[in-house]
Amino acid sequence: MVELLIAIGLLGVLVGFLIFTLNPFTQLQKAKDTKKQSDIKQIQTAADTYYNDINCYPLQLTSTYLNQNYIKNIPTDPDGGSYIYVVDDRVSCPQWNVIFVKLNKSLVTSVNCPLEQLSNCLPTNYSSLGYNYCSVSGQVDCSFINGFSLPIVTPTSGPTSTNTPTPDATSTNTPTPGPTNTPTITPSTSPTPPPFTCTGTVYAKPLGSQNCNSISPVTQCDFAGGSLTCYQNRSGNTCIEPICTSYQ
Numbered sequence: 001m002v003e004l005l006i007a008i009g010l011l012g013v014l015v016g017f018l019i020f021t022l023n024p025f026t027q028l029q030k031a032k033d034t035k036k037q038s039d040i041k042q043i044q045t046a047a048d049t050y051y052n053d054i055n056c057y058p059l060q061l062t063s064t065y066l067n068q069n070y071i072k073n074i075p076t077d078p079d080g081g082s083y084i085y086v087v088d089d090r091v092s093c094p095q096w097n098v099i100f101v102k103l104n105k106s107l108v109t110s111v112n113c114p115l116e117q118l119s120n121c122l123p124t125n126y127s128s129l130g131y132n133y134c135s136v137s138g139q140v141d142c143s144f145i146n147g148f149s150l151p152i153v154t155p156t157s158g159p160t161s162t163n164t165p166t167p168d169a170t171s172t173n174t175p176t177p178g179p180t181n182t183p184t185i186t187p188s189t190s191p192t193p194p195p196f197t198c199t200g201t202v203y204a205k206p207l208g209s210q211n212c213n214s215i216s217p218v219t220q221c222d223f224a225g226g227s228l229t230c231y232q233n234r235s236g237n238t239c240i241e242p243i244c245t246s247y248q
Helices: 002-021 024-054 142-146
Strands: 084-086 096-101 133-138 202-204 213-215 231-235 238-243
Touching (some): 024 133, 024 238
Antiparallel strands (some): 084 096, 096 133, 231 238
């Protein structure tokens, strides 16, 4: 009888362990966390490569900066929204960046975010919003980061807001609620690049060419009425930032 009870107890423990390890929700969360860490590594590598070419980190995580030369596609958070990319937007040539993300299960074997080890170097709402992971490039300005508030990102799979339409002036029917909106979050740290006045030689890809060449006259540039996007610099055969918006 005792042996039977022991066997039943062991079987219960085994079944509980299998349920825990094979829980679809747990496995899905682990898969998402793995993708998030891989995404952040790709973005960081692309941003570092951009820095090696331009001597500045990109102001935004957009194809305007990180084009096909740096990353094929800019990944997005599998839980919804974009990864939070922070640079010092007070300058036109940032020398550091931080990428913040929320992992579903915080890591226990490594430092989740290097900024956690520094004094007063986390955004004001880093913990309260559930952020627990980041990557860092360059020498960060802790005073800037500590005064920064991370945006609230609503997961695409979570509850969403519903628009209440305005009733038609001639209708007596109760209006039907409109479609559910999933808000798109734009990080507050991503300013629009300032207009750039190019001087001297400008570069572009002439129609039918894959190489970046010097352009003359500049009337071929889009800002002067032409059809070509012109750049101030190039690296080898590749046109690089900044993009010319005027010329003198």
